[in-house]
Amino acid sequence: MLEAVMVKRLRDFTLDFALTVQPGEIMVLMGGNGSGKSTTLNIISGLIEADTAMITLNNQCLCRTKDDVDVPVEDRRIGYVLQNSAVFPCMTVRDNIAFGLRARHLGWSVIAERVALWMDRMHIADLADVKAGNLSGGQKQRVALARALVIEPGLLMMDEPFTALDVESTQAVKDLTRRFVKKIQIPCIVVTHRVTDSTDIGDRACVLCQGRKEWEGIPSEMPEICSVCHCK
Amino acid sequence: MIPKRFRPKKYRRNLTYLAAGILIVGVTLYLALPILALFIRISPDLFFATIHDPEVISALWLSLFTTCITLAVVILVGTPFAYYHCRYSYPGKVVVDTLIDLPLVLPPAVAGVALLVLYGRVGLLGKYFNMLGIPLAFTTLAVIMAQIFVASPFYLRQAKSLFEQLDPAYEQTARTLGASSLRTLTLVTLPMTASGLISGAVMTFGRALGEFGATIMFAGNLPGVTQTMPLAVYVGMQGNVNVGLTISILLVIISFTIMIAVRIIQKREAGHA
Numbered sequence: 001m002l003e004a005v006m007v008k009r010l011r012d013f014t015l016d017f018a019l020t021v022q023p024g025e026i027m028v029l030m031g032g033n034g035s036g037k038s039t040t041l042n043i044i045s046g047l048i049e050a051d052t053a054m055i056t057l058n059n060q061c062l063c064r065t066k067d068d069v070d071v072p073v074e075d076r077r078i079g080y081v082l083q084n085s086a087v088f089p090c091m092t093v094r095d096n097i098a099f100g101l102r103a104r105h106l107g108w109s110v111i112a113e114r115v116a117l118w119m120d121r122m123h124i125a126d127l128a129d130v131k132a133g134n135l136s137g138g139q140k141q142r143v144a145l146a147r148a149l150v151i152e153p154g155l156l157m158m159d160e161p162f163t164a165l166d167v168e169s170t171q172a173v174k175d176l177t178r179r180f181v182k183k184i185q186i187p188c189i190v191v192t193h194r195v196t197d198s199t200d201i202g203d204r205a206c207v208l209c210q211g212r213k214e215w216e217g218i219p220s221e222m223p224e225i226c227s228v229c230h231c232k
Numbered sequence: 233m234i235p236k237r238f239r240p241k242k243y244r245r246n247l248t249y250l251a252a253g254i255l256i257v258g259v260t261l262y263l264a265l266p267i268l269a270l271f272i273r274i275s276p277d278l279f280f281a282t283i284h285d286p287e288v289i290s291a292l293w294l295s296l297f298t299t300c301i302t303l304a305v306v307i308l309v310g311t312p313f314a315y316y317h318c319r320y321s322y323p324g325k326v327v328v329d330t331l332i333d334l335p336l337v338l339p340p341a342v343a344g345v346a347l348l349v350l351y352g353r354v355g356l357l358g359k360y361f362n363m364l365g366i367p368l369a370f371t372t373l374a375v376i377m378a379q380i381f382v383a384s385p386f387y388l389r390q391a392k393s394l395f396e397q398l399d400p401a402y403e404q405t406a407r408t409l410g411a412s413s414l415r416t417l418t419l420v421t422l423p424m425t426a427s428g429l430i431s432g433a434v435m436t437f438g439r440a441l442g443e444f445g446a447t448i449m450f451a452g453n454l455p456g457v458t459q460t461m462p463l464a465v466y467v468g469m470q471g472n473v474n475v476g477l478t479i480s481i482l483l484v485i486i487s488f489t490i491m492i493a494v495r496i497i498q499k500r501e502a503g504h505a
Contacts, residue, residue, distance in 0.1 A: 047404050073407045080408040086401035090423045099419075100409030144405075151409060 089133030138169025344449025390432030
């Protein structure tokens with residue numbers, strides 16, 4: 001389970017936000033541009049520091065500013081799919097997926113086995129030796145998802161994962177994400193600005209507006225217009 | 233009725249072609265003729281005979297040795313410098329940015345005088361080095377220092393711009409996957425910027441190889457010690473013209489090879505993009 005409380009002063013407003021995500025649950029984080037969605041993910045992952053924060057993942061404290069506890073980003077074991085997938089274009093699909101395992105200095109046979117398993121699960125086994133830079137948007141997103149999940153993370157986070165994808169690829173990535181989050185029972189946060197994404201994939205949705213929680217509930221019950229800034 | 237001042241379309245097009253042709257041929261000839269003249273001025277037999285002249289060989293090896301050392305230092309120090317310079321904000325960053333570019337517009341002779349004033353035998357720092365028995369000016373080390381000062385901006389500017397342009401999402405992803413910052417730099421950042429860094433290194437090599445003004449001011453013109461190829465050309469043209477011409481042709485060949493290498497790398501880079 002993920003429990004996070006954070007405060008960070010941003011340029012135009014203060015991000016003051018708390019969220020809880022249960023294992024196997026997909027929380028969709030929504031909001032307009034610059035509402036603090038990506039900053040929230042970056043604080044949870046440890047990429048940026050909050051002014052004050054308390055983040056606990058599966059009963060392990062990742063960050064507690066009060067006691068100066070801050071687990072480094074590389075030790076948080078969070079699978080994070082950033083915007084535009086960020087697959088390493090000069091590496092093959094296999095090397096992309098193996099990257100996190102190699103960083104953890106696992107044995108080559110374990111790496112080969114796990115990489116093969118995840119390539120198979122994501123239906124990209126035939127692309128193993130293709131340079132990631134030559135893949136289509138949908139294929140890149142599958143590689144990014146496999147790369148994030150192969151490290152056996154305690155939490156999966158995805159920032160605008162469907163933005164650059166066509167309808168077919170979007171559906172495929174949604175299905176894969178949902179299937180594996182349920183299968184391995186980890187909490188998952190998906191940032192998106194499309195309501196259809198939240199109803200398709202989310203168990204719960206949360207709307208952020210100028211750094212504050214505007215609404216939280218079942219995606220299908222989400223209000224159409226934010227009452228604070230009237231963003232859709 | 234069509235006014236007289238309007239010419240037929242074909243006529244106007246031909247006029248444009250003619251103007252473009254004159255410009256292209258004129259500029260090309262202006263750039264190419266002096267180079268061609270070098271090759272015409274000396275016969276191949278004389279060129280190959282002069283190439284074995286001890287003066288030529290000494291200048292060639294000294295130039296290649298110092299330029300390779302310069303390149304190694306610029307890459308090894310310049311790469312992490314450019315990386316940290318781009319990734320962190322610090323007071324005076326704008327001043328450092330300007331200083332990086334300064335040697336590009338500074339006359340090389342002025343750079344040489346500045347180095348001499350600082351590191352010369354009675355220079356601000358040089359006198360202390362001299363007291364320690366480490367003379368800097370008028371040594372082979374001075375040649376390398378002058379080359380680094382004048383040529384390093386070519387690499388630093390390129391590296392800086394590459395690191396700035398690289399989407400931070402790649403490095404952030406690597407970190408969340410468990411890679412340390414060093415591993416991220418070596419396995420993600422450098423491979424993704426390699427082609428551009430190589431182009432910068434090649435340009436640095438070319439500039440260092442052709443360095444004249446700063447070298448003659450700070451390192452002098454001692455055969456076998458500080459007399460690099462451009463300096464040997466200068467000396468040769470005042471005495472043994474064939475030596476000057478032979479070294480000039482060698483420099484043209486090396487420069488041309490460098491430009492071809494840069495073009496190939498840039499083409500490869502464009503293909504990957």
